[in-house]
Amino acid sequence: xxxxxxxxxxxxxxxxxxxxxxxxxxxxxxxxxxxxxxxxxxxxxxxxxxxxxxxxxxxxxxxxxxxxxxxxxxxxxxxxxxxxxxxxxxxxxxxxxxxxxxxxxxxxxxxxxxxxxxxxxxxxxxxxxxxxxxxxxxxxxxxxxxxxxxxxxxxxxxxxxxxxxxxxxxxxxxxxxxxxxxxxxxxxxxxxxxxxxxxxxxxxxxxxxxxxxxxxxxxxxxxxxxxxxxxxxxxxxxxxxxxxxxxxxxxxxxxxxxxxxxxxxxxxxxxxxxxxxxxxxxxxxxxxxxxxxxxxxxxxxxxxxxxxxxxxxxxxxxxxxxxxxxxxxxxxxxxxxxxxxxxxxxxxxxxxxxxxxxxxxxxxxxxxxxxxxxxxxxxxxxxxxxxxxxxxxxxxxxxxxxxxxxxxxxxxxxxxxxxxxxxxxxxxxxxxxxxxxxxxxxxxxxxxxxxxxxxxxxxxxxxxxxxxxxxxxxxxxxxxxxxxxxxxxxxxxxxxx
Ligand code: BES
Ligand code: MN
Ligand code: ZN
Numbered sequence: 001x002x003x004x005x006x007x008x009x010x011x012x013x014x015x016x017x018x019x020x021x022x023x024x025x026x027x028x029x030x031x032x033x034x035x036x037x038x039x040x041x042x043x044x045x046x047x048x049x050x051x052x053x054x055x056x057x058x059x060x061x062x063x064x065x066x067x068x069x070x071x072x073x074x075x076x077x078x079x080x081x082x083x084x085x086x087x088x089x090x091x092x093x094x095x096x097x098x099x100x101x102x103x104x105x106x107x108x109x110x111x112x113x114x115x116x117x118x119x120x121x122x123x124x125x126x127x128x129x130x131x132x133x134x135x136x137x138x139x140x141x142x143x144x145x146x147x148x149x150x151x152x153x154x155x156x157x158x159x160x161x162x163x164x165x166x167x168x169x170x171x172x173x174x175x176x177x178x179x180x181x182x183x184x185x186x187x188x189x190x191x192x193x194x195x196x197x198x199x200x201x202x203x204x205x206x207x208x209x210x211x212x213x214x215x216x217x218x219x220x221x222x223x224x225x226x227x228x229x230x231x232x233x234x235x236x237x238x239x240x241x242x243x244x245x246x247x248x249x250x251x252x253x254x255x256x257x258x259x260x261x262x263x264x265x266x267x268x269x270x271x272x273x274x275x276x277x278x279x280x281x282x283x284x285x286x287x288x289x290x291x292x293x294x295x296x297x298x299x300x301x302x303x304x305x306x307x308x309x310x311x312x313x314x315x316x317x318x319x320x321x322x323x324x325x326x327x328x329x330x331x332x333x334x335x336x337x338x339x340x341x342x343x344x345x346x347x348x349x350x351x352x353x354x355x356x357x358x359x360x361x362x363x364x365x366x367x368x369x370x371x372x373x374x375x376x377x378x379x380x381x382x383x384x385x386x387x388x389x390x391x392x393x394x395x396x397x398x399x400x401x402x403x404x405x406x407x408x409x410x411x412x413x414x415x416x417x418x419x420x421x422x423x424x425x426x427x428x429x430x431x432x433x434x435x436x437x438x439x440x441x442x443x444x445x446x447x448x449x450x451x452x453x454x455x456x457x458x459x460x461x462x463x464x465x466x467x468x469x470x471x472x473x474x475x476x477x478x479x480x481x482x483x484x485x486x487x488x489x490x491x492x493x494x495x496x497x
Pocket of ligand 3: 269272290349351352376377
């Protein structure tokens with residue numbers, strides 16, 4: 001889909017469809033009012049007859065509106081004016097784009113981006129509109145032999161701004177929104193791929209392709225490389241599978257070479273059966289999503305590269321499959337991690353922290369400014385926060401604040417969780433430096449506490465995205481989160497927000 005920015009009046013648009021908003025209790029937005037005037041009251045007539053009541057999420061398509069140059073007018077209900085916020089803005093764009101996709105319209109001029117959203121500027125509205133539009137039209141049908149063809153798919157969307165002096169910031173936001181949407185689409189595609197396709201080697205080859213396309217550095221470490229380094233925690237996870245593990249390292253250089261990089265680490269378990277601590281069968285297919293951390297850091301990297309952000313970035317993806325087998329790691333096994341600390345593996349299903357701890361130690365070599373890991377780490381985080389917020393942990397309060405703010409701005413929220421020493425008690429082992437499982441109480445916290453022991457040498461944050469990376473149910477699928485949060489953090493760090 002193509003996007004552009006325009007400044008003009010709705011009745012003068014020659015596009016296939018003009019989209020304007022209406023509030024509940026028949027209150028027209030300004031662009032709707034302009035159309036209404038040109039049409040001699042045709043729109044307020046429709047509202048008065050009750051065909052459109054302005055309720056949030058509703059739409060009404062009108063043809064042959066007098067006085068307007070467009071072929072169609074789409075009215076979008078916005079709910080009550082006093083309740084119109086960020087969420088309602090996104091919903092309105094989604095409803096509009098979904099409806100447009102079902103009409104024969106090839107292009108459309110959307111005037112919803114002129115709506116005031118409390119505390120948000122025009123750049124925010126344009127970014128979010130593009131992200132919502134791409135999200136609403138996302139499809140993953142590459143494994144369907146018959147794809148549901150859309151008769152005449154929507155190709156071009158024009159977003160309007162109210163004033164000429166908003167054109168420049170809107171154009172910049174357009175680039176940003178497209179970059180973030182592109183990163184999200186990649187994260188969704190990778191997440192949705194079946195685990196027999198998306199295995200560690202596949203992730204590595206996709207990383208290499210991306211590097212070629214975007215001019216990134218890329219290095220892949222194989223099992224032998226990791227053995228030499230002593231990444232035994234990571235390697236222990238892949239003992240039970242025929243799929244060789246991979247450590248994927250990508251680099252984007254947008255600033256001077258001597259500037260310290262931000263490092264993003266993503267959990268890349270391409271399938272988590274639990275290993276010998278086998279998971280129950282119900283919904284086990286969803287454990288193909290256990291590489292969504294990896295997918296999201298790749299998505300954030302793509303977004304940063306497309307926005308040409310003036311900063312240096314490294315992405316580290318420990319990729320492995322967790323399977324039971326005669327050679328698999330047993331509960332009770334003890335391994336020495338890359339950091340030298342020893343780990344008693346009490347539960348082979350707590351595998352994410354094992355691959356991440358070695359990846360975090362590996363990050364030290366880049367002399368990082370900040371390290372952020374992203375992982376579908378614990379079922380406990382789903383219980384704590386559901387699918388609304390990602391769990392956020394950090395060993396610096398300032399970093400936590402920045403990430404919370406980024407999540408807020410992106411409407412991809414996180415919630416700050418505690419990393420207090422008191423929780424470290426749960427990781428005590430009689431035989432090794434620590435166990436890999438703190439038991440059921442505060443499961444998301446103790447997982448983060450485990451990781452914190454490998455992040456002492458740098459500013460570090462951890463996002464537990466077990467509840468936010470995908471949605472379950474009939475229309476299950478990867479969400480692309482937390483690409484928007486990460487991208488906004490990077491924008492903020494680059495001084496662009
Ligand atoms: N990948 C899972 C976490 C998960 C579970 C994400 C359900 C989304 C939905 C992770 O590897 C895991 O199995 N964690 C265990 C840890 C426990 C054994 C300490 C968990 O959460 O049960
Ligand atoms: Mn697991
Ligand atoms: Zn897992």
